[in-house]
Every structure is written in structure tokens, then in C-alpha cells.
Amino acid sequence: MPTLDELIIAFDKGLRTVFAPAQSLRATPGRDLSEAGMTEEQRRFSASLMRVNHAGEICAQALYQGQALTARNPRAKAALEQAAREETEHLAWTEGRIEELGGRKSLLNPVWYAGSFALGALAGLAGDRWNLGFLAETERQVVTHLERHLGRLPEEDGRSRAIVEKMKEDEARHATSAVAHGAAELPEPAKAAMRLSSKVMTETAFWI
Numbered sequence: 616m617p618t619l620d621e622l623i624i625a626f627d628k629g630l631r632t633v634f635a636p637a638q639s640l641r642a643t644p645g646r647d648l649s650e651a652g653m654t655e656e657q658r659r660f661s662a663s664l665m666r667v668n669h670a671g672e673i674c675a676q677a678l679y680q681g682q683a684l685t686a687r688n689p690r691a692k693a694a695l696e697q698a699a700r701e702e703t704e705h706l707a708w709t710e711g712r713i714e715e716l717g718g719r720k721s722l723l724n725p726v727w728y729a730g731s732f733a734l735g736a737l738a739g740l741a742g743d744r745w746n747l748g749f750l751a752e753t754e755r756q757v758v759t760h761l762e763r764h765l766g767r768l769p770e771e772d773g774r775s776r777a778i779v780e781k782m783k784e785d786e787a788r789h790a791t792s793a794v795a796h797g798a799a800e801l802p803e804p805a806k807a808a809m810r811l812s813s814k815v816m817t818e819t820a821f822w823i
């Protein structure tokens with residue numbers, strides 16, 4: 616079981632994730648690209664898609680924090696923490712892009728965070744193989760989702776597209792690394808339930 620100290624640290628990280636701006640070591644992809652060709656309507660649409668992606672990164676933070684809290688094997692923990700650092704950069708990139716587009720973040724971010732944290736902690740309790748299996752499947756589903764967004768983002772929005780491309784690359788690597796650390800393959804009903812819950816999240820965050 617996690618100690619009281621660990622719980623307090625996790626709670627503090629959660630508050631900062633949802634309410635404080637995220638930092639990135641790597642430069643934001645595509646920031647030198649021009650966006651002069653975008654219409655107002657395209658900007659609004661891109662901002663909505665990037666709000667969904669930002670909410671997804673809030674969930675990623677929460678999942679990783681929840682998982683790291685209950686993961687047992689130190690190697691699994693280290694892999695989770697490395698990926699979590701890259702997720703923080705994704706959070707910063709999507710947040711910055713939403714601002715540039717004049718959009719806003721999802722009002723339900725605290726809800727997405729709390730739900731994902733609980734899921735992550737449960738996955739961690741199930742043992743490292745399942746924990747990593749859950750992570751690998753999450754990342755694979757995120758890659759599929761980001762691919763769909765690349766099909767929907769306006770061609771003129773090179774900046775958002777560059778961010779999504781880079782995130783897709785990172786998420787695919789997170790999946791591969793989880794498998795390399797011994798991830799179990801989840802049963803199909805679990806994968807379907809995950810697809811369904813992320814569908815609820817992504818469709819809600821597009822509007823709210």
C-alpha cells in the first residue's frame with residue numbers, strides 16, 4: 616500500500632497538473648511554421664481538437680501517477696516515470712497550442728484526472744504485467760486516436776499537426792517500451808471497455 620506521504624505527493628501533483636501550466640524541455644514541435652492561412656472557423660475547430668488532446672494528456676498524467684503509486688517492480692516504475700516526463704511535455708505543447716488558437720482547456724479536467732488516476736492505481740494493484748499491459752494498450756489506442764486527428768486537423772494548421780505527429784511518435788514508443796518491460800496482452804473485453812471510455816471522454820471534451 617502507498618504511504619501517507621506518497622498519497623499527499625500524488626494529490627499535490629494532481630492539483631498542479633490540472634491547475635498549473637506544464638513545462639517542456641523539448642521545444643514545441645512546429646513552432647516556426649506559419650499559420651497565416653488559417654480561417655477563424657479552422658482556428659476554432661483546431662482549438663476544439665487540441666482541447667481533446669490536452670484532456671487526453673491530463674488523463675495520461677493521472678494514469679501514470681496512479682500506476683506509479685501502486686506499481687511494485689522498480690524497473691516498471693522507472694519506465695513509467697520516464698514516459699510520464701514526456702507526457703508532461705505533451706501537456707505543455709497542447710496547452711500552448713490551445714492558447715495560440717484562442718481556445719480554452721476542458722472544464723472537466725479535474726474529473727478526467729480523478730477518473731484516470733483511479734484507473735491507473737487499480738491497474739497498478741493488478742500487478743506489473745497487467746499494469747504495463749494496460750499502459751501498452753492505452754498508448755496504442757492513443758496512437759490510433761491521434762492518427763484520426765491528423766485526418767481531421769486542417770492542412771493549414773501545420774503547428775497543431777506537428778505537435779500531434781510528435782506525440783504520436785512518443786506514444787508509440789511508450790507502448791513498445793511497456794511491451795519490452797513485460798506487458799501482458801489485455802483480454803478483448805477490457806480493450807473494448809477502454810475504447811468506449813475514451814470515446815466518452817474525447818467526445819465530451821470536444822465541447823466542454
Ligand SMILES: [Fe+2]
Nearest residue numbers: 672675702705
Ligand atoms: Fe502523451
Ligand SMILES: [Fe+2]
Nearest residue numbers: 754785786789
Ligand atoms: Fe504516452
